[in-house]
Amino acid sequence: TGIPPYVGQGDPVRFSLNPKYIIWSKEGWNGLWQNISFLGKRDVKAPDYAFAPASEKLGIKFDNDINNAPFAKINDELKITNEQTINFDKAINTLDYINNEFVASSKWDVAFLDNNFSVKEGFELDPYFSATIDPIIGIIPYMNDKFILMGSNKSFLRFAKNPNASEEDIAKQYADFVKGNDKFKGQGEGLGRGRLDTVRAKFNHVASMTTDGNYLYLATVPNNKDAKTFVISKISLKDRVLSGEFTPKANLKEGKTLGDLYVTSMTFKDGEIYALSKNHNVIAVIDPVKEEVVKTIAFPSSITNARSIFFKDGKINILSYQDGANKLYTLN
Known part of the structure; x- marks a missing residue:
């Protein structure tokens, strides 16, 4: 000095x-x-949503080229067998098939759809009550007749359908829902909001969630502060407490990390997690016991903004919001 x-x-x-x-x-x-910021390493930009693209803010250039995937080898390649457009008035960020009906979300709106994609019932979440919930990144079944929805900030709501709500109950459920408090409940036994505490994923948003019935799993996405970290968090459904975290072992190209992925959705089948990356159009099949990527699957480059993956009738379905429409692809 x-x-x-x-x-x-x-x-x-x-x-x-x-x-x-x-x-x-x-x-x-x-x-x-x-780049002055009073938040320091907490100054993480919001993730990429179907309704709010964030490539520029995140400093990530997305592509649909499987050759740019970080994996040294691609084991399989899917082909499109069917394509349909879902007539929904919002960009669908998550779509799953739970208990013989489709469950879709866009930001804080949730809709239950029949097999023809007609809306049966739905609600708009009040994100700012109690534990603030960032836009919804996944919905899973919970305790037979309930559901858990997760925000990208790892805050959640346990909710249930409430078709025969009394006037007293409608008033009670007002806290959680801007719309739909006469058909759904977020207050009561086995319900309510909370926040998940993680360690390795503490400073990362999540953009996907799945469950094996005993645990829920979350996957981080890269951001403007950290483009390399990829962490799977495992949380017990019994008490919503962190049970473990890991970065899967994988056969990668030299200089590449799993942070090159951008996992927007996950689904669980036969003991394995299918993690859908909108970046490079690849699915990483992860064994959560071995903590390892055991298989890699490419999907067509014509699917340009993959948002959701689920199995229906034994086949993989991928939802993509592209060209201003919600496109659902069946692949084999």
Whole structure:
């Protein structure tokens, strides 16, 4: 440190009066006023949603080229066997098939659809009550007749259908729902909001969730602060407490990480997690016991904005919001 503008070095050497060892440096000014943030490493931009693309803010350039996937080998390749457009008035961010009906979400709107994609019932979540819930990234079945919806900030709501709500109950459910408090409930036994605590995934948003019936699994997505981390978090459904976290082992190309993926959806089948990456159009099949990617599957580049994956009638279905429409593809 010296007289201005010589404010010192980033890594200063020890003090000396010998001119031979005195270093006059303006290094301390470098980058001082760039990207100022009082949040520090918490200054993570919102993830990419179907209704709110975020490529530029995140500093991620998405592509649909399987050759750019981080995996050294692709084991299988899916082909489209059917394509249909879902006439839904919002960009669908999540879609699943639960208990013989489709469950769709867009931001804080949730809709239950029949097999012809007609809306049967739905609600609009109040995201700011109690534990603030960021836009919904997944909905899973819970305790036979209930559901869990998850926000990208790892806050959640346990809710259930409530077709015969009394006037008293409708008033009680007002807290959780802007619309639909006469048909759904988020207050009561086995219901309510909460926040999940993670360790390795603490400073990362999640964009996908799945369950094996005993645990729920979340996967991180890269962001403007961290483009390399990929963590699977495992949470017990009994008490919603973290049971474990891991970065799956995988056979990767030199210099690549699983952070090259952008997993927007996951589904669980036969003991394995199918993690859908909209980036590079690849599905990573993960064994949660071995904590390893055991298979990689490519899907067609014509699916340009993959948002959801699920199995129906034994076949993989992928939902993509592209060209202003919700496209559902069946693949084999």
